[in-house]
Amino acid sequence: xxxxxxxxxxxxxxxxxxxxxxxxxxxxxxxxxxxxxxxxxxxxxxxxxxxxxxxxxxxxxxxxxxxxxxxxxxxxxxxxxxx
Amino acid sequence: xxxxxxxxxxxxxxxxxxxxxxxxxxxxxxxxxxxxxxxxxxxxxxxxxxxxxxxxxxxxxxxxxxxxxxxxxxxxxxxxxxx
Amino acid sequence: xxxxxxxxxxxxxxxxxxxxxxxxxxxxxxxxxxxxxxxxxxxxxxxxxxxxxxxxxxxxxxxxxxxxxxxxxxxxxxxxxxxxxxxxxxxxxxxxxxxxxxxxxxxxxxxxxxxxxxxxxxxxxxxxxxxxxxxxxxxxxxxxxxxxx
Amino acid sequence: xxxxxxxxxxxxxxxxxxxxxxxxxxxxxxxxxxxxxxxxxxxxxxxxxxxxxxxxxxxxxxxxxxxxxxxxxxxxxxxxxxxxxxxxxxxxxxxxxxxxxxxxxxxxxxxxxxxxxxxxxxxxxxxxxxxxxxxxxxxxxxxxxxxxx
Numbered sequence: 001x002x003x004x005x006x007x008x009x010x011x012x013x014x015x016x017x018x019x020x021x022x023x024x025x026x027x028x029x030x031x032x033x034x035x036x037x038x039x040x041x042x043x044x045x046x047x048x049x050x051x052x053x054x055x056x057x058x059x060x061x062x063x064x065x066x067x068x069x070x071x072x073x074x075x076x077x078x079x080x081x082x083x
Numbered sequence: 084x085x086x087x088x089x090x091x092x093x094x095x096x097x098x099x100x101x102x103x104x105x106x107x108x109x110x111x112x113x114x115x116x117x118x119x120x121x122x123x124x125x126x127x128x129x130x131x132x133x134x135x136x137x138x139x140x141x142x143x144x145x146x147x148x149x150x151x152x153x154x155x156x157x158x159x160x161x162x163x164x165x166x
Numbered sequence: 167x168x169x170x171x172x173x174x175x176x177x178x179x180x181x182x183x184x185x186x187x188x189x190x191x192x193x194x195x196x197x198x199x200x201x202x203x204x205x206x207x208x209x210x211x212x213x214x215x216x217x218x219x220x221x222x223x224x225x226x227x228x229x230x231x232x233x234x235x236x237x238x239x240x241x242x243x244x245x246x247x248x249x250x251x252x253x254x255x256x257x258x259x260x261x262x263x264x265x266x267x268x269x270x271x272x273x274x275x276x277x278x279x280x281x282x283x284x285x286x287x288x289x290x291x292x293x294x295x296x297x298x299x300x301x302x303x304x305x306x307x308x309x310x311x312x313x314x315x
Numbered sequence: 316x317x318x319x320x321x322x323x324x325x326x327x328x329x330x331x332x333x334x335x336x337x338x339x340x341x342x343x344x345x346x347x348x349x350x351x352x353x354x355x356x357x358x359x360x361x362x363x364x365x366x367x368x369x370x371x372x373x374x375x376x377x378x379x380x381x382x383x384x385x386x387x388x389x390x391x392x393x394x395x396x397x398x399x400x401x402x403x404x405x406x407x408x409x410x411x412x413x414x415x416x417x418x419x420x421x422x423x424x425x426x427x428x429x430x431x432x433x434x435x436x437x438x439x440x441x442x443x444x445x446x447x448x449x450x451x452x453x454x455x456x457x458x459x460x461x462x463x464x
Contacts, residue, residue, distance in 0.1 A: 007366055007438035008449045056436070059371035075368060075436075079452035082365065082396065082437025083349055083408050083428055090217055090289035091300045139287070142222035158219060158287075162303035165216065165247065165288025166200055166259050166279055178335070178344075179328040186327070186348070189404075195327075195348040196424075198417065199335070203342045255338075268347065268428060269459070275345075276421055310418070 001070050003036075005046070006077035009053065012046035022070040029055050030064040032074055046076070054079055084153050086119075088129070089160035092136065095129035105153040112138050113147040115157055129159070137162055167235070167243055169227040171218065173250040176257040185244050185262045192241040192264035196271040198279055204254030209294045214252045219287035223247075226286045234263075234278050238270040245278065247288065277314050284311040316384070316392055318376040320367065322399040325406040334393050334411045341390040341413035345420040347428055353403030358443045363401045368436035372396075375435045383412075383427050387419040394427065396437065426463050433460040 001022040010016045026035050033050060036043045047053065050064070056075045057066050068074055084105040093099045109118050116133060119126045130136065133147070139158045140149050151157055178199045186195060202214055227245050234243060244262040252258055261278050265271040283304075290301040327348045335344060351363055376394050383392060393411040401407055410427050414420040432453075439450040 004368070006368060006436065007440070010366075056368075056371060059368070059374060061434075075371070077368070077436060078438060078449060080433065080436050081439045081450045081452055082367070082435050083432040083456075087219070089219060089287065090291070093217075139219075139222060142219070142225060144285075158222070160219070160287060161289060161300060163284065163287050164290045164301045164303055165218070165286050166283040166307075179332040182331070182346075183328040186350075189350070191352055191354065193350055193352045195346075195350060197331075197344075197346045197348075198421075199344040199346075200417070201335075201338070201342055201344060203340055203415070205340065266352070268349070268425075272347075272421065272425055276417075279417060 001032075001068070002073040004073065004075035006075065008078055009046045009076045013042045022068065026068070028064065028068060029057065029062060029066045029074070032068055033064075033076075052078060084115075084151070085156040087156065087158035089158065091161055092129045092159045096125045105151065109151070111147065111151060112140065112145060112149050112157070115151055116147075116159075135161060167231060168245070169224060169231060170246045171224060171249050172246065173248070176246055176248050176260055178257050178260045181244065181246060181260055182262055185242065185264070189241060189264050192266065194265050194268035194271040196263045196268070196275045198259070198261040198275050199257050200259035200279075202252050202254050202256050202258055206292070209292075209296070211254065211292050211294050213293045214258075215291040215293075216247075216249045216252060216258070217289045217291065218247075218249050223287050227282065230278055230281045230285065233281070234274045237277065238265065238274045240265045240270060240274055243274070243278070245282070247282075247286075249288075276310075280307070280311045280314060283307045316380060317394070318373060318380060319395045320373060320398050321395065322397070325395055325397050325409055327406050327409045330393065330395060330409055331411055334391065334413070338390060338413050341415060343414050343417035343420040345412045345417070345424045347408070347410045347424050348406050349408035349428075351401050351403050351405050351407055355441070358441075358445070360403065360441045360443050362442045363407075364440040364442075365396075365398045365401060365407070366438045366440065367396075367398050372436050376431065379427055379430045379434065382430070383423045386426065387414065387423045389414050389419060389423055392423070392427070394431070396431075396435075398437075425459075429456070429460045429463060432456045 004017045037047045087100045120130045241264040246260045263271045263275045390413040395409045412420045412424045
């Protein structure tokens, strides 16, 4: 799975993108978050409050229940502040 | 009284401005219109339908009842169409 | 705070660049340019002439600007209106508003134009191959102006 | 119909002049320029950095533009957004909308900005003498965006 992180999510985790093998029991975005939380301190910090995080699967905003598969691009980031 | 006419009011009357002595019995804008209507065919045409005319006394929009005196500048024109 | 009438062609980008150069802590700059259309859906308009009431027109634009400044916290504001002969495609009116935030700038810009269109003494005369006519007031403009009563 | 991201400084007047030069029968041109403010009411901001999501950001701006074109009869539309480092006073965002009449142009401009601010993946990082921080989303922006639901 292609994982992307932006803004302070990126800073907490320490990288902007990485490739990781999706565990077989993980089937949706909420599952990805639970899995990544155990990947290290930076991840735990980034995903501490899921209400502060937005996510996109293949560049489309989705909800926590959205299904994911290993070939997806999944991105995590704070609420947007452009303009 | 300084009289000013704009747009088609000016074209009907044939001049954009003129000085006329205000008759003593004329005290408001409605009276000015009644008076001017009898000053010739162009005036009669210009003031045929008072609903189509706007007026200003000393450069302020006013109603038909607004008082006038001989030293005033009174202007007649169609609804505005700038911008 | 500037109000200007001019017979010369109006260059909106030159004016806006100067206006923007004077801004300090504004976060939002909204501009409106009204352009002369070469047709009104029925006729091809070859030329337009804008008549105004010297003295009253300037005073009325300044009063409208003052009213906008009282209603919203604006940083700066510019109104330039063409008078005289105007050809298709040419800018007729430029309004620029600067404010801290965009909401105030947008509201003030719409307000200024709505009031200008219904309260400032300008009259448009259009010409086509059949001759000329005075443009009538649009009831839509009266409706838009009523938003701000 | 143009969407552009750029790291280079954005010159709104040059862009608007080009945009206006392409117009044909538009009567109304509305522009919005978002400028970087050098202070937020508390701190002096010395620099801002705009991060984005390459690919998704462009697609999202194009989708917002498409939505505007479906909602209003617009003649043309332009969105340019800075990315990377931005200094106080510099333009961050330019939106330009051309339409036959001003009402559609104003509505579409406000809509585009409201959606851009809440749906396009950009993140602002501000720096002052004490260090840096990620700018938080404004609840006011969410409220404004809800107008168009």
